[in-house]
Amino acid sequence: MFEALVLSTVVIFVAELGDKSQLMAMTFATRYRARDVIIGITVATLLVHLASVGIGYAIGSGFEEYQGPIAVAAGVAFLGFAVWTLRGDELTEEEEQKAKKATGSALLAVGAAFFLAELGDKTMLATITLAVREDWFGTWIGSTIGMVAADALAIAVGAVLGRKLPEKVITYGAAAAFALFGLVLVAEGLGWL
Numbered sequence: 001m002f003e004a005l006v007l008s009t010v011v012i013f014v015a016e017l018g019d020k021s022q023l024m025a026m027t028f029a030t031r032y033r034a035r036d037v038i039i040g041i042t043v044a045t046l047l048v049h050l051a052s053v054g055i056g057y058a059i060g061s062g063f064e065e066y067q068g069p070i071a072v073a074a075g076v077a078f079l080g081f082a083v084w085t086l087r088g089d090e091l092t093e094e095e096e097q098k099a100k101k102a103t104g105s106a107l108l109a110v111g112a113a114f115f116l117a118e119l120g121d122k123t124m125l126a127t128i129t130l131a132v133r134e135d136w137f138g139t140w141i142g143s144t145i146g147m148v149a150a151d152a153l154a155i156a157v158g159a160v161l162g163r164k165l166p167e168k169v170i171t172y173g174a175a176a177a178f179a180l181f182g183l184v185l186v187a188e189g190l191g192w193l
Contacts, residue, residue, distance in 0.1 A: 004138030005145075008130050011181060012146030015123045021147070022154035024117060029155045032106035040110025041151050045144045048118040049127050053140040056131025071189030074129045079182035082175040084122050123147055 016022060021041075028037045063070060118124050127143040187193045 001135040001138035004130070004134035004136075005142035007134060008127065008139040008142030009146040009149070011126055011130060012123055012143040013150045014146075015126045016147050016150030019121070019123065019150075021114065021117055021121070021123070022151055024113060025151040025154050028106075028110050028113070032110065034152075034155050036106035037110050037155060038148065038152055040107045041114050042144065042148050043107070044111045044114035044118065045147045046140075048115055048124055049140050049143045049147070052124050052127035052143070053131040053136040056128040056139070057136040059128075060132040068189045068191065070132055071185050073189075074132060075182040075185030075187075075189060077125065077129050077182070079179055079186075082179040082182060086172075086175045 025037060025041060028040075060070070123143070127139060130143065131139045184193065
């Protein structure tokens with residue numbers, strides 16, 4: 001479980017770097033207290049990633065005898081996440097306006113926005129991919145920690161640096177990390193490691 005927790009924390013933290021969720025977190029932090037934004041993100045992430053690990057666990061346990069091909073497929077998915085990261089992720093004007101105009105409880109507004117934004121996002125898909133092979137509970141907690149930590153970092157850095165992140169460095173670093181994870185998984189699946 002501990003290995004899954006550490007691995008998923010690192011992978012999801014990297015996946016979240018430069019993601020639109022970080023931009024949403026910074027936008028919400030200009031309207032609400034950072035604490036409320038973090039709590040809303042945490043609750044939404046716990047729910048989305050619980051569903052993700054459930055899907056991943058079902059796939060992994062249903063296809064146990066195919067762990068090699070599953071590792072190759074997971075590796076290819078991570079290589080795809082690397083390309084997705086290089087492509088970039090930005091808030092649309094509509095998403096930014098929704099975040100700025102959100103009314104009512106900060107926890108509800110942030111939680112609902114993050115829940116909907118994460119459905120089908122690369123962090124959800126990465127969590128599913130990890131849960132296919134790793135302990136579901138460690139993956140769930142680790143992926144939640146990784147996402148919340150990355151979004152909290154975005155809020156803090158955005159506040160300190162006036163929302164000017166070194167975007168290219170973050171993008172290339174995250175893409176390289178995904179590519180490395182992908183290559184290792186493909187090598188494992190093919191029996192090279």
